[in-house]
Amino acid sequence: MVSTIVAAMPIGFAKTPAQAEKVLRVAFPAPDDGFDMVKTFNFYSGNVADVIFERLVQYDYLANPVKLVPTTAQSLPTIEKNGQVYTFKIKSGIYFTDDLAFKGKRRELVAEDYVYSIKRILDPKNHAPSFSFIDNKLVGANALVDQANKTGRFDYDAKIEGVKALDKYTIQFKLTQPDYNFPYILAYSTFGATAREVVEYYKDQLGMHPVGTGPYMLSRYVPRSKIELIANPDYRGFVWNFKSTGTAWDNQLVKQMSGKPMPQIGKVNISIIEEEQSRWLAFQSKQLDFDTLTSSAIPKALDQNNQLNAAMQQKGIRLYANKEAEVTYTMFNMRDPVVGGNSLEKIALRRAIAMSFNLNEYIRILRKGQAVRAEMLVPAGVNGHNPNYRSSIGYNPVLANKLLDHFGYKKGTDGYRRFPNGKALTLKINTESGSSSVMYSELWKKNLDAIGIRADFKVSNFADNLKAATQCQYMMWSGAWHADYPEGENFTQLLYGANIGRGNQSCYKSAAYDGFYQQAMKLAPDQRTPFYEKMSRQVEADNPWILQDTRIRNWVIQPEVQGFKAHPIMNTNWQYLDITPSQQNK
Incomplete structure (x- = not known):
């Protein structure tokens, strides 16, 4: 049953400089999973949450390398004890959007809201994917988690030495060890401020009723179909005043946008369009203001030099190519009776499957060349990446066949292999319905047929x-x-x-890997690379993942959009954009 959520909205815009007639139209290639980021790490949920919930700090829009700037904090934190104590002063006069949970009272953002939000991450009942970001990092926090695991109840009123409000507008973090990386964690969407009254009012429906202090608020929500945001009428706004990194693109942005009161966009309409061809057609017919080029659209939009072709340029469309700070991979469920387990024969099976995958063909056919091979767990652009690291797993179907033969996975009369005990062997691979997913499944079938393994593809949604x-x-x-x-x-x-049960979707548990991880977490970030390399090698030995690629996203932008740039970390840029309604209407 499809339900529509319509939020109560004040009429008109009060403080915000946003203009109601400026409507931004974008698409997600997969559905969100609600907007309670404590309970999900869905990428598209995070895109929306980022403009509703405000963190203490966020990223500078143009700076590269990335740097943090204050959001609700008055300034970047004071740092004591060599990066072990961080203290933030919060701006006064910031208010949550009006909501029934506040019973008609105007609700100001205070330090305790951040303390409460972090306690929600710690609460074992929430199974927060981002728990690992602060696991064993806040003094006294894990003791409270252990107590909750024993009693079945998390005490939200208990004091935690590692995160506390010193007064109404001051929050302090005490870490178990120095960590100069900690403020970057606080910029992640899950660490946005949530009011306790809202959580207790909506309970299990919280994900459909996000209430924050950010530049936008949810006005209409049809799960897995439509999301509509409007500018938060009580948002204090900011001035677009970012410095160019010296590139021609940045220089143009500074020229267009400097001095503008932000946000300018009054409404953001988000459509869930999973089919690539439909999304490309929507962009071509100007129903979308920007999007990434789909695989099938790349040959139609780019020339042999990966630049926009003449037809696209004549329409005033612009191109922004952005190499993502990401890795893609195929996961095995290590608890699955067919592919999981740590016996030599199961490791051999996963290894053979990994060696059967033709990554070069995958990048050529599915990515249209717009990707690079991922060698280690940590991608380029992220601290801990070693550009000289090379994976020990490569495409080698001949060796994969020999490995399966050696471990007793013999072929039957139908040409497909069976388990060493003679039972039928069939891989069940989850996938989605879009055209790229169909091509991906076809490539997997071709690769697996080459080593005699049968596969069934279960089509669902993301x-x-x-x-x-x-x-x-x-x-x-x-x-x-x-x-x-x-x-x-x-x-x-x-x-x-x-x-x-949180972020570890391979359900992988390795004493060796966990040991490397724990040792790395005891070190300063700039000393962790050798352990990240050891973890990558352990994954190559056990094969819970098949590492694939890092994508190059080719953003195409309609001529009426101003201020667009893809950020290396931050995924939502709507509050930094402007649009020319007259051009859009034409």
Whole structure:
């Protein structure tokens, strides 16, 4: 049953400089999973949450390398004890959007709201995927988590030495060890301020009723179909005043946007369009203001030099190519009776499957050349990446066949292999319905046929596949992880044993891997690279993942959009844009 959520909205815009007639139209290629980021790490949910919930700090829009700037904080934190104590002063006069949960009272943002929001991440009942970001980092926090695991109840009124409000507008973090990376964690969407009254009022429906202090608020929501945001009428606004990095693109943005009161966009209409061809047609007919080029659209839009062709340029369309700080991969469920387990024969099976995958063909056919091979768990652009690291797993179907033969996976009369005990062997691979997913499935079938392994493809949607993976209820599925903050721990935590049921969708537990991870977390970020390399080697030995690629996103932007730039970490830029309604209407 499809339901529509319509939020109560004040009429007109009060403080915000946003203009109601300026409407931005964008698309998500997969559905969100609600907007309670404590309970999901859905990429598209995070895109929306980022403009509703405000963190203490956020990223400068143009700076590269990335740097933090204050959001609700008055300034960047004071730092004591060599990066072990961080103290933030919050701006007064910031208010949550009006909501029934506040019973008609105007509700100001205070330091305790951030304390409460972090406690929600700690609460074991929430199974927060981002728990690993602060696991064993806040003084006294894990003791409260342990108590909750024993009693079945998390004490939200208990004091935690590691995160506390010193007064109404001051919050202090005390870490178990120095960590200069910690403020970057606080810029992630899950660490936005949530009011306790709202959580207790909406309970299990909180994900459909996000209430924050950010530039936008949810006005209409049809799950898995439409999301409509309007400018928060009580938002204080800011002035577009970013400095160019010296590129021609940045120089043009500064020229267009400097001095403008922001946000300018009064409404953001988000459509869920999973089919690539439909999304490309929507962009061509100007129903979308910007989008990434789909695989099938790349040959139609780019020339042999990967520049926009003449026809696109004549329409005034612009191109922004952005190499993502991400890795993509195929996951095995390590608890699955067919592909999971740590016996030599199961490791051999996963290794053979990994060696059967023709990554070069995958990049050529599916990515149209717009990607590079991912060599290690930590991608380029993230602290801990070693550009000289090379994976020990390569495309080698001949060796894969020999490996399967050696471990007793013999072929039957039908040409497909069976388990060493003689039982039929069939891989069940979760996938989605879009054209690129169909091509991906066809490539997998071709590769697996070459080593004699039968595969069935279970077509569903991204949100349901994500739920199944989080619950360890699948066999194989493909995934991607974009940097939430520029530190390798953000990627390596995805295979840490304690994160099963959270971010560890492979349900992988390895004493060796966990040991490397724990040792790395005891070090300063700039000393962790050798351990990230060891973790990558352990993954190559156990094969819970098949590492694939890092994509180059080709953003195409309609001529009426001003201020657009894809950020290396931050995924939502709507509050930094302007649009010319007269051009859009034409």
